[in-house]
Amino acid sequence: MRSFWAALPTEGRWLLSTVAIQTLGRGLTLPFTLIYLHEVRGFELGLSGTLMALIAIVGLLVTGPGGTMTDRHGARAVLLVGISAMAVGNVVLAFATTPLVAALALVLIGFNFGASWPAFNALIAAVVTGELRQQYFGINFALVNLGIGVGGIVGGVFADVHRPGTFTAIFVANALTGLVPLVLLLGPLRHVHGRATAPEDGTTPATVGYLAILRQPAVRWLTLLTFVGTFIGYGQHEAGFPGFARQAAEVSTRTIGLAFAVNTVVIVVLQFSVLNRIKRHLRTRVMIAMAGIWAAAWGLLGLAGVVPGGGVAIAGVLAYMGVFALGETLLQPTVPAMANDLASDHNRGRYNAITAAAFQGGAIAGPVVAGFLLQHHLAAAYIAVMVAGCAAIAAMALVLERHVPASANGGAAVASTTSGAV
Structure with missing residues (x-):
């Protein structure tokens, strides 16, 4: 630090x-x-x-x-x-x-x-x-959660x-x-x-529209990965997870509140250590590891629904949030860092807007799907959809790895630490 x-x-x-x-x-x-x-x-x-x-x-x-x-x-x-x-x-x-x-x-x-x-x-x-x-985005995420x-x-x-x-x-x-x-x-x-202006050597257009940015395979796959990641992650925190915990696991609201506290503590405590461990690894491989961790987390929550109302259910709900938080410490430093390394200085706002829109889209779709499945008492199907989403993230990360340049995937060090846009 x-x-x-x-x-x-x-x-x-x-x-x-x-x-x-x-x-x-x-x-x-x-x-x-x-x-x-x-x-x-x-x-x-x-x-x-x-x-x-x-x-x-x-x-x-x-x-x-x-x-x-x-x-x-x-x-x-x-x-x-x-x-x-x-x-x-x-x-x-x-x-x-x-x-x-x-x-x-x-x-x-x-x-x-x-x-x-x-x-x-x-x-x-x-x-x-x-x-x-990458380190900055990770530490910023930990401090946001702390606040x-x-x-x-x-x-x-x-x-x-x-x-x-x-x-x-x-x-x-x-x-x-x-x-x-x-x-x-x-x-x-x-x-x-x-704010930065485009180079005047004619090699880079002064402005690039959203459609032109999305034509880049790396941007498309990163955007889709962000949407699915949000859909099965943050999109479930306000609706799917509490709904499953109450309806299927039958735990108290106090347990749900404690689970969110566990999530915050794990992120704040582990983010610094995680950043140190992932900085030498390809970001796409970090995303794959995150998908595996999240799949394990959803499995723990599913276990809580199998044996509802008791100590095992409480432990499953709390463990879900702790393990899920570990995955978050892998996601938050990598996606925004990759998006900004793909961007040029004078089009950085648009690249970040695409990532933000994917996140917001997942946050809107997540509660809708969760509400439908839980309303129809399809708790097992709900968990299955979440685990399938984790598998999809891993698959998309492998495809993304074939398209993203090494400089945006953590595969090439950038010597400079400050930007001329300041």
Whole structure:
């Protein structure tokens, strides 16, 4: 960790040092937004779920334009707009008493989600290059989980449905945490625009559209792999996993909450060690290892459903989240690093937008499929679909390996550690 920190440029240190603080506010509200809309504001549960879906839907719609704007105007400019929208959205949501006002707030939050994701990854890639980039994405992921985990614990202790003011407070606090990146972007990082112009030698077009990028086999396979990985991974965390744990494994909500805590702890504790072990390996092989680990995790959850309601079920649910978290520590450093190594500096926003769209698509499709299977009491089929998805990831990683250049697959070291786009 000391050598990594010493190798980082000053801009990278600024970005990384505040990640946990920025995501603390997100953790305060993420597990409790649906509860707030339904139990505090009195909206029907179906309506509350529909309102929550606006975040993902708007995020998906905005991702493409957000990537284009990142390339044209720079990641910093897009982040300033997106983070401002997030802060305003959370303040509006804190005082929303009607579905229309809540919808407006959630649209603003979704706008930030869609626009800021490709912009933030592009900003990181503008600051950090080479082997440091993969390490950076991994450590950033661990710190994001730390902030969300701590925020979730604090929110769970503080928020009380019988005291509506406590929910107002956590949404306002989430808005205030947005001031941290705004201060960074307007202060120490005001010169890091994250924008690069195309070479003038005529060898590289000034702009490349999304269709042209997707015609590259490496990008297509990486995008498909990201979609499937999200579908069987993060797309199940908010619906499929809790639904299976309650319906098939018959464990308590307390056990489910503890499982998410286990997930956070494993990521925070193991991410640094995992980064050290994978940095000499091809990223596609790391993805294959991740697929095997995730398949084992889903098998453990399936075991919990075979013997429901007892200690074995509880152990299976907790073990699932721990093993799944280990796979996450392999996924998060590799996919964004590969996407940015495939990209050219002046089209980095679009490449990151494609990855973000694949992630959001998987996050939308995952709960839909899980809900259908679990509603029809097809728990065994649900686990089978998840394990099949893991096998598909391994197969796609092998195909991807044939198309991705060595420089983007961890097979060639890049000597430079800073980018001229700063």
